[in-house]
Amino acid sequence: MLRVRECVLSNEVITADSVETALWDAIVVPEGIKERLRNQTVLSLLVRPDLPFAMTALHGLCTLYGPPGTGKTTLARGLPAQVARYVGGGAVRRIEINPHGLMSAEHGQSQQRVSELLGEYVPGLASDGVPTVVILDEVESMAVARSAASLAANPADVHRATDAVLTALDLNAAEHPHLFFVATSNFTTALDEAFLSRSDAAILVPLPEPEALRKILASTLLMLADKYPALGELARSSVVERIAEAAHGLDGRRTRKVVFEALAQRLDTVLDPGSLTEDDLATAVHNAVAETGQPEVSRAAR
Ligand SMILES: Nc1ncnc2c1ncn2[C@@H]1O[C@H](COP(=O)(O)OP(=O)(O)OP(=O)(O)O)[C@@H](O)[C@H]1O
Ligand SMILES: [Mg+2]
16 A cells, blocks of 8 residues: 655755755756746745735745756756755755655545645654755646546546645645745646645746757766767867757757767767767757657657
């Protein structure tokens, strides 16, 4: 039988000087997105404990949504290290939850499990009062729109589970203002409206623009250049700019992978990555872009 603690992937306290800052820095998005996520979180953790929930209506919940592979989960994971320096004590707990298992619980059990997890278990893990970021990854599996629930195998159960999420969020908002929830989702249309209404901010994390694609390609090459110095030249050349233009439509995850796909095209470059050429990279990008026209292929390849 599934226990709620199996849905908690990790629970750790993170400080501002943690190596975790690399997570946040690895994600290339318009600066406004990171700022908004950080500010919303700091504001919530600093201000909500002293104000009545009935007057702020703030739930301490932010939803990151957007296409697959755009950095949502990584930003959420990197967030605690970014906010740690602004909160008392200089540390933030991060609790990561993957709710998938919950919804496959036996008939009628999901609601109870959700209440137990979000209403009791998680607040219990944070009962020492340390400011805590709780990541609800791929939340659509938990807070599915009740209007769309007729599609689900067990609609009544999904209904009640969504209700349980909302109730737990309301209770935590009032009783545990040191908890801040960050939900991630690939889409918003399937998310329950009442859930979105509880989000203090819903932030779209879009597909990378050409300049972002360039930075992602260049940073992936530069990382490899530590070991294969010849790649440093390619990373810094204007070639990357042209290739980035051609990569339009790729998500961030695929853009990083495409460098390795380029290496894998020839045994020569597998054995000697430093010999990667502009053409190798251009071909891999071309193929990747052609595949994104076939969503089922590109998703399966992730
Ligand atoms: N905007 C980006 N900039 C740089 N790298 C990115 C970006 N987006 C994704 N990546 C790379 O892809 C990896 C996976 O990203 P992540 O899992 O955070 O995406 P996601 O939006 O949560 O995807 P999904 O919706 O499929 O869960 C990251 O570790 C990073 O290497
Ligand atoms: Mg994710």
